[in-house]
Amino acid sequence: MNFQLTEEHFAVQQAARDFAQTELLPGVIERDAHQKFPTEQVRKMGELGFLGMMVDPKYNGGGMDSISYVLAMEEISKVDASASVCMSVNNSLVCWGLEKYGSEEQKEKYLKKLAVEGIGAFCLSEPEAGSDATSQRTTAEDKGDYYLLNGTKNWITNGSTASVYIVIAQTDASKKHKGINALIVEKGMPGFVVGKKEDKMGIRGSDTHSLMFTDVKVPKANRIGDDGFGFSFAMTTLNGGRIGIASQALGIAAGAYELAVKYSKERKAFGKMLAEHQAIQFKLADMATKIDAARLLVHQAAWLKDQKKDFVKAAAMAKLFASQIAQDVTTEAVQIHGGYGYVKEYHVERLMRDAKITQIYEGTTEIQKMVISRELLR
Numbered sequence: 102m103n104f105q106l107t108e109e110h111f112a113v114q115q116a117a118r119d120f121a122q123t124e125l126l127p128g129v130i131e132r133d134a135h136q137k138f139p140t141e142q143v144r145k146m147g148e149l150g151f152l153g154m155m156v157d158p159k160y161n162g163g164g165m166d167s168i169s170y171v172l173a174m175e176e177i178s179k180v181d182a183s184a185s186v187c188m189s190v191n192n193s194l195v196c197w198g199l200e201k202y203g204s205e206e207q208k209e210k211y212l213k214k215l216a217v218e219g220i221g222a223f224c225l226s227e228p229e230a231g232s233d234a235t236s237q238r239t240t241a242e243d244k245g246d247y248y249l250l251n252g253t254k255n256w257i258t259n260g261s262t263a264s265v266y267i268v269i270a271q272t273d274a275s276k277k278h279k280g281i282n283a284l285i286v287e288k289g290m291p292g293f294v295v296g297k298k299e300d301k302m303g304i305r306g307s308d309t310h311s312l313m314f315t316d317v318k319v320p321k322a323n324r325i326g327d328d329g330f331g332f333s334f335a336m337t338t339l340n341g342g343r344i345g346i347a348s349q350a351l352g353i354a355a356g357a358y359e360l361a362v363k364y365s366k367e368r369k370a371f372g373k374m375l376a377e378h379q380a381i382q383f384k385l386a387d388m389a390t391k392i393d394a395a396r397l398l399v400h401q402a403a404w405l406k407d408q409k410k411d412f413v414k415a416a417a418m419a420k421l422f423a424s425q426i427a428q429d430v431t432t433e434a435v436q437i438h439g440g441y442g443y444v445k446e447y448h449v450e451r452l453m454r455d456a457k458i459t460q461i462y463e464g465t466t467e468i469q470k471m472v473i474s475r476e477l478l479r
């Protein structure tokens with residue numbers, strides 16, 4: 102593995118850092134408090150190329166590698182994890198899946214727009230199907246030249262702001278997971294209703310909704326891949342998606358750590374700076390070590406993906422570890438801030454709340470361990 106970042110990597114990292122500081126930081130506390138989606142900020146992210154970073158330029162993407170993507174994700178997540186989850190879903194789940202498995206017509210019609218404007222949603226989870234994604238109750242009945250889509254999806258990121266939704270549904274239950282399809286559904290298709298918005302603990306600027314489908318006619322041309330490919334599509338896409346969420350967890354941890362370092366050099370206790378107390382120094386040493394270890398795992402997974410090598414285990418390990426250290430580091434960052442850490446103005450309490458979701462979505466911690474052990478024992 103090459104640890105040397107290129108000039109281009111540094112440029113992407115700097116651009117993301119600048120964007121996060123100038124565009125995302127102002128208003129992030131208010132957006133969190135009022136559950137306000139960063140509409141204008143995400144539009145600018147699209148203009149700057151952050152929504153379709155790895156997409157081939159012929160489909161309006163940035164043509165960048167996964168290392169560039171995780172560098173940008175880390176910087177944006179340091180400041181606003183609600184914006185970064187929108188970015189992650191659009192890049193790694195929607196654009197990547199469409200580019201790899203979509204038809205040329207689908208890429209022309211959907212990918213070209215999603216790569217610059219976004220916003221896409223990836224709809225797998227259901228009220229009764231979370232970790233066990235094979236238990237799909239949403240049905241896509243084969244009606245000849247279209248599918249009749251019926252069912253409910255839960256917890257969908259970008260649920261109300263998306264224009265394009267990739268929906269996983271069961272066509273032939275007798276074939277179990279081999280009877281599942283992935284369909285492209287457009288907002289506004291008759292019978293498609295965006296349901297309630299979830300009132301969440303963290304990533305409160307992200308719009309998480311349930312979605313209802315009642316007799317939605319989805320043209321056959323909107324099926325991704327062959328008949329029955331939908332479950333494989335979802336699982337393969339999620340393998341890559343984990344690298345995005347791992348880099349989000351890394352960014353949340355790194356953002357909290359940077360705030361803790363700054364604060365420890367500003368605040369005095371017992372006649373000296375917090376940073377001069379060994380107990381605080383040791384906390385910072387532990388935090389920095391965990392962050393570096395997580396970054397190495399994230400970059401390893403991204404590098405393996407770029408090299409077109411098997412990255413499944415590496416991606417699961419990166420998500421498992423980065424999401425755990427995000428809990429540890431953000432909690433310590435609040436501790437270093439004392440009472441000030443417990444109020445909204447200092448940002449670290451939000452980062453602590455945001456960190457938790459990285460252990461839940463795109464495969465819980467327990468599911469990552471199942472993926473890792475399956476790969477180890479294969």
Ligand SMILES: Cc1cc2nc3c(=O)[nH]c(=O)nc-3n(C[C@H](O)[C@H](O)[C@H](O)COP(=O)(O)OP(=O)(O)OC[C@H]3O[C@@H](n4cnc5c(N)ncnc54)[C@H](O)[C@@H]3O)c2cc1C
Binds near residue numbers: 190222258
């Ligand atoms: C804010 C948010 C955004 C989300 N965005 C999306 C999205 O855009 N698209 C989408 O499709 N989904 C999305 N999800 C759904 C998310 O992926 C699921 O919540 C997650 O997969 C867990 O499913 P579940 O909630 O049904 O929990 P369950 O599957 O019911 O799991 C409950 C607990 O049991 C554990 N568990 C389950 N099975 C096992 C097992 N075999 N062994 C050991 N432990 C087990 C789990 O790890 C977990 O701790 C989102 C969720 C949230 C909260």
